[in-house]
Amino acid sequence: MDMIDDPSEAGNSPEFSVTELSGAIKRVIEGEFGHVRIRGEVGRVSRPRSGHVYLDLKDDRSVISGVMWKGTASRLQTQPEEGMEVIATGRITTFGGQSKYQIVIEDIKPAGMGALMALLEKRKGMLQAEGLFDESRKRPLPYLPDIIGVVTSPSGAVIRDILHRLRDRFPRKVLIWPVAVQGERCAADVARAIAGFNAMTPGGALPRPDLLIVARGGGSVEDLWGFNEEIVARAAAASEIPLISAVGHETDTTLIDYVSDRRAPTPTAAAELAVPVRHELLAWLGGQGARMSQALSTTLVRRRQRLSDLGRALPRPEVLVEGPRQRLDVLGDRLGPALIAGVQRRKVKLSEASGSLRPATLRRTVQTARRDLDRLSARLAPALARAVAAKSERFTARTARFDPTALTAQTATARRDLDRLIAGITRAGQGQTQTLRRKIDAMDRLRETLSYKATLARGYAVVRGDGDVVTTKAGAKKAATLEIEFADGKLLVGGRASGAAPKKTAPKAPDQGSLF
């Protein structure tokens, strides 16, 4: 220190580069502390994915960083946890790049039994606080599991003890999941085995057990330590299959015992918890069969007894029918006489009726009827005559009332009326006729004045050919005969002449002739 403080002496000191100094320090420290044992409390622990473990070791005043390489860490029986009192073995190295030093830990162990127990207590407290130890979480074991999964070492006394005891009590199917039961692999193996059994399918190729036994024989606390690991306790708590823990001897209690559904003091005891005793069950079953038969026969006997009791209380059937039978007998006895009496009674009535049935009676009746007939027929002819006479009388009376004079008078009156009416009609008719005649005459005179005949008188003539008036010369030529009418008569031309043919008609004749 004095050398550095005193500049006057600087010239005599060799100069280091930083790296040289770091290297020098490294050599000194690693030479001096190549193998150390250090006791302290584990501080912060970090486990990056590289697998190396970084942790601090500390006491009340100082801290030293530590590193544990992957290979070392995986070999550890007890993994360091924060707060754990440990004794670490290793060497100190420096890290010149950062001016730091650290301890490379080659082994780390809890610092004695007390430290381990303290760790265990701490874990227990934590899991208990989470409720993993609660009685309510514990499931009942199946009475008779079909398949039992055993997590243990495949070699050794434990599995043999379990199998022997199972065989004695009730041989079952057993699946063994081989695990390391101590050492660094133990906890991971056991946790994986418990989870693995739970992952199986019931009835699958690897059939899922319906009961698990996690077993290990006795050993030191360190030997059993794997069963105190948190991952084991959590795997057991998560198991859906009921789980029996049987780790160590009766006095050893590990963390898994608190979370398992049942704790067995020994592996043998676990087998006893797992299955009932078969021959006891067979005996019990036989007993049940006997009880059942007994119960049924008791039932039958009791009912039979009851039936016969009731039967005795029943009256005899003969008694029930005695009365009616007696009545039947009595009535039966009366049946014959009653029939005879009935017939007798009818016979009497018949003879009574037939007594009055004689021919004289009939004859008398006939005679009476005949007399009535005679009497009535005697009255028949006079009655007819009387009836005719009465009707004739009525006829005559009616005819008398029929008088022809009245009719004649009526006819005469009617004739007079008729004559008078005829005379009236005749008069009226004559009057009317005269009037009409005068009108006709007047009109005829008018007609005469208007007639062509008057024209004839003035010198005109009418020519007719074959009866029809001819007005043309052609018509006149055609006619076989011509008739010329003059005022004083007709003249036939070409035949007999009835008069001289007027000249004026000549031009007409050819015209008339053309008509033919």
Added chain:
Amino acid sequence: MTDTPVTEMSFEQAMAELEQVLGQLERGDVALDQSITLYERGAALKARCEAKLKEAEEKVAAITLDSDGNPTGTTPADIQ
């Protein structure tokens, strides 16, 4: 009575119901017809129990694991 068919009952179920049937039969307060039905059911339950007791088969196998610790199958375990 449960709804589980007798042939599918576990030993424990069949056992419990057999006890129950017996109790009813022994009390003798059931009708005769019913007691016969009960008897028949009891007989079926007893047969079921017997069948389960006959299944006393010992078969021990160890699970084989691959290098990662995953189960690959079983192998018969010869442990005396």
